[in-house]
Amino acid sequence: MFETLSDRLAATFKGLRGKGRLSEEDVEATCRDIRIALLEADVALPVVREFVAAVRQRALGAEVSAALNPAQQVIKIVNEELVGVLGGQTRRVRLAKTAPTVIMLVGLQGSGKTTLAGKLARWFSAQGHQPLLVAADLQRPNAVTQLQVVGERAGVPVFAPQPGNGVGDPVQVARASIEHARTKMRDVVLIDTAGRLGIDSQMMAQAADIRAAVEPDEVLFVLDAMVGQDAVNTAQAFLDGVDFSGVVLTKLDGDARGGAALSVREITGRPIMFASNGEKLEDFDVFHPDRMASRILGMGDVLSLIETAERTFDIEQAAKMAAKLQRGDGFSLEDFLHQMEQVRKMGSLSKILGMLPGMGAMREQIESIDEREVDRVAAIIKSMTPAERSDPRILNGSRRARIARGAGVAVSDVNGLVDRFGQAQKMMRQLGKGGLSGLGALPGMPGLGGGPGGRGRGGKGKSPDKKGKAGRSGNPAKRAMQEQARAGTAGTAGTAGTAFELPAELKDLLPPGS
């Protein structure tokens, strides 16, 4: 099962490696792959068709590139097209010349309007505006209460003259809110409306009435990133019914590819203005077309990874770490444990690894990673004394036996960890010597994780809970593949490192070389 376009294309081009140019047949073969990849990312069918046609056109006329193999070339084209369509004309929120600026939120039920209203309110507050939240969702039970709570969290007043739960006229509320905002000196009015279906003509008429009553400066269509093929119908219905001026994608912190973004952009021509990616009020950002493109294609999302890292990592700790690295001395087990815990906070390990570009080829391995392995490693390290943690070399047989007992694992597991850690430490030292610019030298570092063949677990039978889940090296061919893939990992880590200065270049490097 291919998960991503890059995997797919890599397979298609297996036989073509080295050919270095795109023939017509190649293009045809890839177009089908692109089509399936886009469909699996929930891009709407008509949009897929147009898009594939555009890509085919470009791919056929494409210059033969010396630097890229065919798969990479196609992905580059697809990526550029995607960014082109998604990016188009991004723009900022239009503010009214005379206050208050009125922003109205519309969308399906459960797309996240009320939560988004809070996020927007907070965002505007942070920019020095005085927002007012308006509870015009009088349909869903206790939607008004929810908005009030959200408003309280965001520290923004809520205008809610009607109790909701089916009582009251939202048009009236919306109209009254403008006056209210004027008297209370609020310069941004955020109107949260009830969720409605595109085919519910009565509710659509109501939305249009609200629009007519308040003449909003922006009408934002709130769209769940998980939505499938129906995105087109819904977007079209809302465009016809209320005519929105911008789109907000929500729930981007999930693992949906979010192809709907492309569909809506292409069908309605309205720009995607914001992306909402979390449950907390500050999890909110302007929309980044390039990241969305990578996401739709299922390519590693390095930038998002960095942001997640930034958010979760303790800055001071990380800085200290970096200093340590540069000095080239002791990267201790203690540090390792700490880093591991930090990474753990970022989410599931397989997810994080999946964000790294080039990991597509090892997807199967990534998915087979037992998350509890982290806990076991942590248990081993925690069973060591501080002295042992800072210098694993003092670990003799009896110490290892004690640690194994303490952590509830076999001695061989402790040995395995210590060995691997030694390797990692060596690598870190090398890195440190070259400074961080040396990151690029990483790909040349052989066998980062050590050859699995020579280091197989000795006491397999002694740790039954690990068997099957972790043991994957039975097949020599597979072992070789894994080793190769591992070398690839090191390589990608390097590209990720250098990419900070050269984000544009990164795009081209993204496709895996496998």
Next chain:
Amino acid sequence: MDALSYLLVGLTAVLLVGVAAVLLRPSRRRGGGHGRGEHARVAPTRPDAADLISPQAPDATGAAEPAAPGRTGGVVPAGPAGPAGPVERGEPAERAGVLERPAPPAGRMVRLRDRLARSRSSLGRGLLTLISRDRLDEATWEAIEDALLAADVGVGPTGELVRALRTRLRVSGAADPQAARQALREELLALLAPELDRSLSVQRHEGRPAVVLVVGVNGTGKTTSVGKLARVLVAENKDVLLGAADTFRAAAADQLQTWGERVGVPTVRGAEGADPASVAFEALRAGTEAEVDVVVVDTAGRLQNKTGLMDELAKVKRVLTRGGPVDEVLLVLDATTGQNGLVQARVFSEVVDVTGIVLTKLDGTAKGGIVIAVQRELGVPVKLVGLGEGPDDLAPFDPRAFVDALLD
């Protein structure tokens, strides 16, 4: 052992990215990067909402029993002006004028058929028109494939259905519209796996109530579905108790309570930000004490890739199994969900062992085709469908009626 190697390699890689990110921050900023402001150090845990919100939400009855210290859950008596007894029913006889009488669930699907037909005509009729053509050429097959793809059926199942149809129609030969129609009906039905057991197991056990746990990602309609499910159960003359274990989203418990009050069903709720497992347990305890037939527990929406939240959900389920196994774990899927629905179903099944699916928002233009893939891959049947905003629009799913509505 390889997993460990990966782990080390991966961790190192991520670590490097992290370190580099921090180190190179200034240059990235300068480069006109998209700085995220100064909130880079937000803890990944949910904010503790308890100190922002008064623990006891405004209670319409004003007679809520004071929550005993050490207890997180407080039972809010159902019905307007309910008495202070913990789980007493809200005097249904006297208050009959206020309490609503839900419609019986049997035959709801048929009653709601027109709504279904309205939303689906494009798929069913489109397919039928296509397949009844005199000549089934490549373009027609492609159009059929497109129609299925547009219904979120997914690339895999679509390919299979089209292949199966092709084989059948090639064997039967001539393009007899009737035969084609029959073939389409049968193949569609086969896709929906009619052999799966779709009954809800909500029979009270010896000495304890049946337990239904409702889970799903954000915004699929869990709370609404719980409310409607309560009405279905009340219509079947069952004693129901609701547990509002969604302690995270603002006013979720209020929303559930409003649903419960309409049909005289009590709701157990906890403070906002409280441990949902404790609320769930409290609901189970209250339900056992009050000898109700069914306890339905609503949970907070969570995206399946948030490990912390999924662990929390596993804990809720674990706590509920103290009395005995949980009878039903219902995953609420939004019909508009695309291919991510399969991932959702898979992950939720791994964590809480989903026994049934509630497909909501089927009254829109969305076709909910993703459930086909879900049913096939996980063998979890769709048990209920949400067909509208009305309180009694949750219907038991009947694949035959569904396909008929599709093709009529």
